[in-house]
Amino acid sequence: MRISGFTIIKNAVFNDYPIVEAVKSILPVVDEMIILVGDCSDDTLALMESIQDPKIKIHHSVWDPTLRSGGTVLAVETDKAFGLISPDSDWAFYIQGDEVIHEKYHSAIRAACEQYAGDKRVDGLLFRYLHFYGTYDYVGDSRKWYSHEVRIIRNDKTIRSYKDAQGFRRGEKKLMVKPIDACVYHYGWVKDPVQMMKKQKDVSKFWNKDEALKAFLASPDYFDFNQFDSLEKFKETHPAVMQQRIERLNWKVELDTAKKQFSLKDKLLYYFEKATGIRLFDFRNYKMLR
Numbered sequence: 004m005r006i007s008g009f010t011i012i013k014n015a016v017f018n019d020y021p022i023v024e025a026v027k028s029i030l031p032v033v034d035e036m037i038i039l040v041g042d043c044s045d046d047t048l049a050l051m052e053s054i055q056d057p058k059i060k061i062h063h064s065v066w067d068p069t070l071r072s073g074g075t076v077l078a079v080e081t082d083k084a085f086g087l088i089s090p091d092s093d094w095a096f097y098i099q100g101d102e103v104i105h106e107k108y109h110s111a112i113r114a115a116c117e118q119y120a121g122d123k124r125v126d127g128l129l130f131r132y133l134h135f136y137g138t139y140d141y142v143g144d145s146r147k148w149y150s151h152e153v154r155i156i157r158n159d160k161t162i163r164s165y166k167d168a169q170g171f172r173r174g175e176k177k178l179m180v181k182p183i184d185a186c187v188y189h190y191g192w193v194k195d196p197v198q199m200m201k202k203q204k205d206v207s208k209f210w211n212k213d214e215a216l217k218a219f220l221a222s223p224d225y226f227d228f229n230q231f232d233s234l235e236k237f238k239e240t241h242p243a244v245m246q247q248r249i250e251r252l253n254w255k256v257e258l259d260t261a262k263k264q265f266s267l268k269d270k271l272l273y274y275f276e277k278a279t280g281i282r283l284f285d286f287r288n289y290k291m292l293r
Contacts, residue, residue: 004093004094004116004117004120005034005089005091005092005093005094006032006033006034006092006093006094006095006096006113006116006155007033007034007035007036007037007088007089007092007094007095007096007158008026008029008030008032008033008035008036008037008058008095008096008097008098009036009037009038009039009081009084009085009087009088009095009096009097009098010022010025010026010036010037010038010039010084010097010098010099010100011038011039011041011064011077011080011081011083011084011099011100011168012038012039012040012041012047012051012100013040013041013042013043013047013066014041014043014044014045014047014205015043015045015047015050015051015100016045016046016047016050017043017044017045017201017205018198018201018202018205018206019194019198019202020100020101021100021101021103021190021245021248022047022050022051022100022101023050023051023053023054024103024242024244024245024248025098025099025100025101025102025103026038026051026054026059026098027054027244028098028103028104028105028106028242028244029096029098029104030056030058030059031106031109032096032104032109032112032113033058033096034058034089034092035058035059035060035088035089035092036056036058036059036060037060037062037084037087037088038051038059038060038061038062038084039062039063039064039080039083039084039087040061040062040063040064041064041065041066041080042063042064042065042066048061048063060087062084062087064080064083066080067079070209071208071209071210071211071212071216072210072212073166073167073210074166074167074168074209074210075166075167075209076209077164077167077168077209078163078164078165078166078167078168079164080168081097081164081168082163082164085097085156085160085162085164086160088158090158092158093116093120093157093158094116094120094128094155094156094157094158095155095156095157095158096112096154096155097154097155097156097171098154099168099191101189101190101191102154102187102188102189102190102191103187103188103190103242103244103245104185104186104187104188104242105186105188105240105241105242106242106243106244108184108185108186111183111184111185112128112155112183112185115128115155115181115183115184115185116128116155119181123157124179124292125157125179125180125181125292126156126157126159126162126173126178126179126180127153127154127155127156127157127162127171127178127179127180127181127289128153128154128155128156128180128181128182128183129151129152129153129180129181129182129183129289129291130151130152130153130154130155130183130185130186130187131150131151131182131185131186131187132148132149132150132151132152132186132187132189133186133187133188133189133237134148134189134191134192135188135189135190135192135193135237136192136193136228136231136234136258137192137193137228137234137256137258138193138252138254138255138256139190139193139237139241139245139249139252140236140237141234141235141236141237141258141260142234142235142236142237143192143231143233143234144233144234144235145232145233145265145269145273146269146272146273146276146282146285147232149169149286150282150285151182151287151289152169152170152187152288152289153170153171153178153180153288153289154187156171156178159173161173161174162178165288167209167210169288170288170289171288172288177287177288177289177290178289178290179289179290179291179292180289180290180291180292181291181292182291188241188242188245190245194226195253195254196225196226196227196228196254196256197224197225197226199226199228200222200223200224200225200226201224203219203226204219204220204222204224207219207220228256228258229258231258231264232263232264232265232269233260233262233263233264233265233273234258234260235260236260272284
């Protein structure tokens with residue numbers, strides 16, 4: 004049984020992506036690691052080369068500037084990276100530039116890949132998600148944040164990245180998946196307020212066109228982290244590969260976890276989920292195999 008890792012990245016230095024930590028977090032699990040580096044205006048390539056692991060294979064790509072609607076270019080680049088993995092791999096482990104896997108899940112991930120390698124009904128493996136916000140001390144706990152997503156897919160090139168590369172499908176058909184005991188730590192919303200807005204403005208060109216993009220680029224250069232509906236304190240441990248980055252934290256954001264900013268409908272759904280563990284009416288970009 005063989006697993007290939009793959010990721011895409013562009014302007015990681017400028018946008019302060021934890022891409023080195025992301026790659027290192029899955030290296031113990033994979034047999035090769037494909038990194039597709041876009042046409043960058045910073046030192047992203049040197050950053051990737053600095054990891055210096057024999058499993059890593061770096062490739063180059065030019066992002067299509069005309070694909071500026073709904074994050075389409077991210078899916079296109081993800082499909083390119085998926086196409087570069089070894090044909091003899093059974094599974095492909097996708098990690099985004101702001102996602103990290105805790106080492107405590109490595110054995111469970113390998114075990115699940117072994118368990119389902121021969122079961123062709125299983126298109127992919129489903130991970131839980133933790134979405135950090137503001138600093139490393141807070142996580143979003145509302146319906147605004149997706150709670151699960153597919154991050155390991157079968158090495159079947161009829162599977163393609165879907166929309167803005169949040170997940171995968173086979174055409175318009177949702178993948179049949181099995182949940183596994185593993186979680187993705189998503190750090191995309193952990194930056195100082197100036198860097199956060201800098202990153203938001205840089206990546207907005209992949210989602211917005213013309214007037215909408217122009218209006219957003221004219222907004223203040225400081226992100227207001229009080230724009231949340233619900234948060235809770237994180238009380239566990241972060242992945243070991245994140246420790247040095249966490250120690251470099253040089254900004255302070257105090258957020259009130261008691262504050263809940265919901266519509267009546269979302270408030271009822273939120274407290275129902277808290278009481279039962281069931282998320283009603285949730286969008287799922289996959290189908291669960293029983």
